[in-house]
Amino acid sequence: MKSEPSEVSIDDVAASPDGKIGWFGVRNYEARNFMRDDMKKGDLGFFYHSSCAVPGIAGVVVIDQESHPDPTQFDPQSPYFDPKSDPKNPRWMQVQVRFLKKTTFLPLSKIREVPELASLRLLQRGNRLSITPVSSEEARVLLALIAVDLP
DNA sequence: GCCAACGTTGGC
DNA sequence: GCCAACGTTGGC
Numbered sequence: 262m263k264s265e266p267s268e269v270s271i272d273d274v275a276a277s278p279d280g281k282i283g284w285f286g287v288r289n290y291e292a293r294n295f296m297r298d299d300m301k302k303g304d305l306g307f308f309y310h311s312s313c314a315v316p317g318i319a320g321v322v323v324i325d326q327e328s329h330p331d332p333t334q335f336d337p338q339s340p341y342f343d344p345k346s347d348p349k350n351p352r353w354m355q356v357q358v359r360f361l362k363k364t365t366f367l368p369l370s371k372i373r374e375v376p377e378l379a380s381l382r383l384l385q386r387g388n389r390l391s392i393t394p395v396s397s398e399e400a401r402v403l404l405a406l407i408a409v410d411l412p
Numbered sequence: 413g414c415c416a417a418c419g420t421t422g423g424c
Numbered sequence: 425g426c427c428a429a430c431g432t433t434g435g436c
Contacts, residue, residue, distance in 0.1 A: 389433045391433090
């Protein structure tokens with residue numbers, strides 16, 4: 262899950278009430294579909310800092326609430342306002358995530374060096390999606406790299 | 413700031 | 425439905 266730390270960083274998530282925050286602002290259909298169809302309560306998410314000096318994985322979150330309408334699409338003051346979205350049939354969804362851990366920062370350059378992670382959608386040529394799937398195998402490798410031990 | 417790689421838009 | 429033009433993303 263990519264976020265620009267200047268907008269929402271892992272520290273912001275940690276500091277939010279109960280460590281929970283809605284993953285607002287996704288405006289790409291494929292990324293939306295990953296949230297809507299594939300992210301289930303209790304699933305882990307890797308919190309990735311993008312568009313910054315050193316991009317990479319900064320922490321781990323848990324899906325706390327599954328797909329529901331992203332409120333910012335109806336807020337004319339929001340940069341994510343979408344006048345074409347019908348409140349009776351919302352176009353954009355979000356999940357709610359809960360802070361789990363801030364981890365040893367794992368730079369993108371390091372992720373690229375790990376052969377077992379070459380399959381990551383995040384690394385594929387031309388990928389720009391802010392939400393990309395991680396297989397359980399990839400997740401195990403990542404968790405080991407950031408020294409997170411989970412049941 | 414550059415630029416590749418997309419996704420979206422809108423005229424036809 | 426095609427496709428050129430345009431806008432966005434995001435690493436570098």
